[in-house]
Amino acid sequence: MSKKNDRALRFYDEVLGLDRLHYGLWLPDDDLTFEKLKLAQIRYEDYLVEKLPSTVKSVLDVGCGTGILVKKLLDQSYLAEGLSPDINQKKRFEEALNAPFHHMPFEELSIEDTFDCIIMSESCQYIKLDKLFKNAKRALKAHGYLMICDYFVLNNAEGELSKSGHRYDEFMNRIDQEGFSVVVEEDLTQDVTKTLDLGKDFVEKSMKALSIGTERIRSKHPQLSKFVLWLFKNKIAKATKQTDLLDSDKFKQYKSYRFILLQANS
Ligand SMILES: C[S@@+](CC[C@H](N)C(=O)[O-])C[C@H]1O[C@@H](n2cnc3c(N)ncnc32)[C@H](O)[C@@H]1O
Known part of the structure; x- marks a missing residue:
């Protein structure tokens, strides 16, 4: 089983x-x-x-x-x-x-x-x-x-x-x-689709919070930040694709x- x-x-x-x-x-x-x-x-x-x-x-x-x-x-x-x-x-x-x-x-x-x-x-x-x-x-x-x-x-x-x-x-x-x-x-x-709107809103707000939270690190270490972004580029592309799943119009x-x-x- x-x-x-x-x-x-x-x-x-x-x-x-x-x-x-x-x-x-x-x-x-x-x-x-x-x-x-x-x-x-x-x-x-x-x-x-x-x-x-x-x-x-x-x-x-x-x-x-x-x-x-x-x-x-x-x-x-x-x-x-x-x-x-x-x-x-x-x-x-x-x-x-x-x-x-x-x-x-x-x-x-x-x-x-x-x-x-x-x-x-x-x-x-x-x-x-x-x-x-x-x-x-x-x-x-x-x-x-x-x-x-x-x-x-x-x-x-x-x-x-x-x-x-x-x-x-x-x-x-x-x-x-x-x-x-x-x-x-x-x-x-x-x-049912307001659940998707709520999920999208939650993800967007979390991304914004993450961006504000890492602002200092990014301005202090721009090269390192670029490297990290490059390292995770596949994961970021996948996550971006997945946000389609929260698009209530497409649903x-x-x-x-x-x-x-x-x-x-x-
Ligand atoms: C989205 S949840 C829904 C849970 C619950 N019925 C509800 O309405 O809140 C999907 C449920 O299906 C179960 N599930 C996934 N694959 C299954 C399978 N092959 N046979 C039976 N249940 C399965 C999951 O473990 C989970 O309990």
């Missing part, structure tokens, strides 16, 4: 203090602050729980992060379990919750139990398509639900933004042939953030 230690997720959690690892649903007038982000994330979790069909009693949260959603579900009397391949998330989950945690990638699913609903909240993009539907079918009771909320890549996408996420058309075309039907689909792209152009509720046909 592969055990993951996702550093990006640890950065959000340990550096930014965000124990929630999803975009969140913003209100149009929200200011770009971390407080508003936290509220947007809580709003998103409430939204997912509200969207559970009334017949659902047991839930498997696939890619459960630190276990926030599982906690909410348990608090509302659902039977809820978590699954993630990440070793740090396993630790956090087991410290906070008295619920089963399955430490494995979904592609290597080895759970005997079956559930009324599987939730993939921003984890669908990490799971290989050829196993995603098949293993979901195995872990669902007859006519069970698969709830997905994540971003997808549109056909016109290029550059950094085309690299993560399933292709929207390919994903939607596969649903029927994999034995599922679409019950609800909503486009939430406009509601809206090349990606689509969707809520999709599927039901197994048998």
Whole structure:
């Protein structure tokens, strides 16, 4: 079994203090602050729980992060379990919750139990398509639900933004042939992108602070500064490319953030 230690997720959690690892649903007038982000994330979790069909009693949260959603579900009397391949998330989950945690990638699913609903909240993009539907079918009771909320890549996408996420058309075309039907689909792209604006603002302010902080060193040792810049030129070029990932206009152009509720046909 592969055990993951996702550093990006640890950065959000340990550096930014965000124990929630999803975009969140913003209100149009929200200011770009971390407080508003936290509220947007809580709003998103409430939204997912509200969207559970009334017949659902047991839930498997696939890619459960630190276990926030599982906690909410348990608090509302659902039977809820978590699954993630990440070793740090396993630790956090087991410290906070008295619920089963399955430490494995979904592609290597080895759970005997079956559930009324599987939730993939921003984890669908990490799971290989050829196993995603098949293993979901195995872990669902007859006519069970698969709830997905994540971003997808549109056909016109290029550059950094085309690299993560399933292709929207390919994903939607596969649903029927994999034995599922679409019950609800909503486009939430406009509601999530303020998280990118906040991230961009944070990076820009941090770069400015770094530039002011190193001003004296740079003016005192110009040659050394140039050398250091040259030494890190590849890393800087890579970081500059990655800031494209925080461009909300490009995100809206090349990606689509969707809520999709599927039901197994048998
Ligand atoms: C962006 S986080 C979302 C976490 C949480 N669902 C949330 O909404 O806050 C992605 C999650 O998917 C998990 N993940 C990554 N690859 C996975 C895989 N192959 N199978 C299952 N989960 C996976 C990560 O460990 C993490 O928990």
